[in-house]
Amino acid sequence: MKAAVLISPQDLSPHRLRISEVPKPELKPGHVLLHTRACGVCRTDLHIIDGELPPRQEGIIPGHQIVGEIVDGATTELPAGTRVGVSWIGGVDGSCWYCQHGFENLCDSPTFTGYSVNGGYAEYALARADFVFPLPTALDDLQAAPLLCAGIIGFRSLRVAGIEQGERVGLFGFGASAHLAIAVLRAWKCEVYVSTRGASHRQLAAALGAAWVGKETDRPPAKLDRAVTFAPSGDVVVAALASLRKGGIVAVNAIHLDRIPEFDYDALLWGERQVRSVTNMTRSDARDFLQIAAEINLRPKITIFPLDRVNDALAALRNDLIDGAAVIAL
Ligand SMILES: [Zn+2]
Ligand SMILES: [Zn+2]
Numbered sequence: 001m002k003a004a005v006l007i008s009p010q011d012l013s014p015h016r017l018r019i020s021e022v023p024k025p026e027l028k029p030g031h032v033l034l035h036t037r038a039c040g041v042c043r044t045d046l047h048i049i050d051g052e053l054p055p056r057q058e059g060i061i062p063g064h065q066i067v068g069e070i071v072d073g074a075t076t077e078l079p080a081g082t083r084v085g086v087s088w089i090g091g092v093d094g095s096c097w098y099c100q101h102g103f104e105n106l107c108d109s110p111t112f113t114g115y116s117v118n119g120g121y122a123e124y125a126l127a128r129a130d131f132v133f134p135l136p137t138a139l140d141d142l143q144a145a146p147l148l149c150a151g152i153i154g155f156r157s158l159r160v161a162g163i164e165q166g167e168r169v170g171l172f173g174f175g176a177s178a179h180l181a182i183a184v185l186r187a188w189k190c191e192v193y194v195s196t197r198g199a200s201h202r203q204l205a206a207a208l209g210a211a212w213v214g215k216e217t218d219r220p221p222a223k224l225d226r227a228v229t230f231a232p233s234g235d236v237v238v239a240a241l242a243s244l245r246k247g248g249i250v251a252v253n254a255i256h257l258d259r260i261p262e263f264d265y266d267a268l269l270w271g272e273r274q275v276r277s278v279t280n281m282t283r284s285d286a287r288d289f290l291q292i293a294a295e296i297n298l299r300p301k302i303t304i305f306p307l308d309r310v311n312d313a314l315a316a317l318r319n320d321l322i323d324g325a326a327v328i329a330l
Contacts, residue, residue: 017049
């Protein structure tokens with residue numbers, strides 16, 4: 001099968017994924033084999049490719065927002081031909097303290113799709129049968145792909161920030177995840193304030209119903225109840241804290257941050273403000289979000305690339321040139 005393979009994170013050429021012919025994965029017990037139809041491109045792919053996340057597996061095939069059709073390993077619950085999604089969490093051990101206490105997102109030995117096992121930048125992908133999610137029929141393959149990490153983890157961020165109906169919420173950064181989160185927030189009647197760099201990202205935020213839109217250095221004109229940061233930058237976390245009312249929460253939706261700069265405790269954290277990280281996702285986050293996405297008729301804004309141009313898609317994401325989400329069509 002055709003696949004995009006990461007040869008070495010140390011290779012700093014612009015074409016770090018090599019399009020190659022590799023063996024089709026063999027079915028394993030408890031797994032399903034998917035014929036891939038689409039795979040979303042995520043910022044985490046850049047962290048993997050750039051070596052900001054330590055390598056887990058030589059010659060990995062990245063991609064963890066897979067839309068595929070079951071072609072082998074079908075079960076009664078998952079008949080052949082079922083269209084399913086696969087996300088970043090490809091499996092957990094089920095036995096550690098976290099798994100046994102409802103925090104499978106924090107599992108001590110998780111499997112990460114496209115990082116510790118091969119992912120979806122390939123014509124076929126293997127996935128654990130208990131970690132695939134049947135997809136709402138209303139969404140086509142390409143539009144369903146960005147829901148699977150950008151969407152689900154964006155939704156988890158809203159939960160971690162403790163957002164309630166009608167609150168004032170700041171989104172700092174406006175990429176794939178934020179552009180899906182705003183749709184959920186609007187459905188919850190929240191007032192959304194967006195700070196982001198890039199005029200086209202600001203235009204998209206305004207078009208999607210933001211009450212206020214500013215540059216990344218602009219301060220929202222009202223105190224926020226909650227904020228979610230999406231940029232891999234600690235400066236942005238501090239900017240979000242500075243915009244928060246007492247008792248408010250900043251959820252940091254980033255698997256990697258450059259660092260958090262020193263900040264003034266008395267002015268920014270005192271007053272029971274909280275900073276919380278958002279780590280991975282649970283299967284119930286996935287199911288709940290996919291159901292909400294179907295109910296509110298969520299339609300991601302996507303830019304489509306063929307598999308042969310996956311490096312171009314990643315470069316565009318790196319340079320902030322994608323409005324909404326990039327998706328590889330197979
Ligand atoms: Zn576990
Ligand atoms: Zn992701």
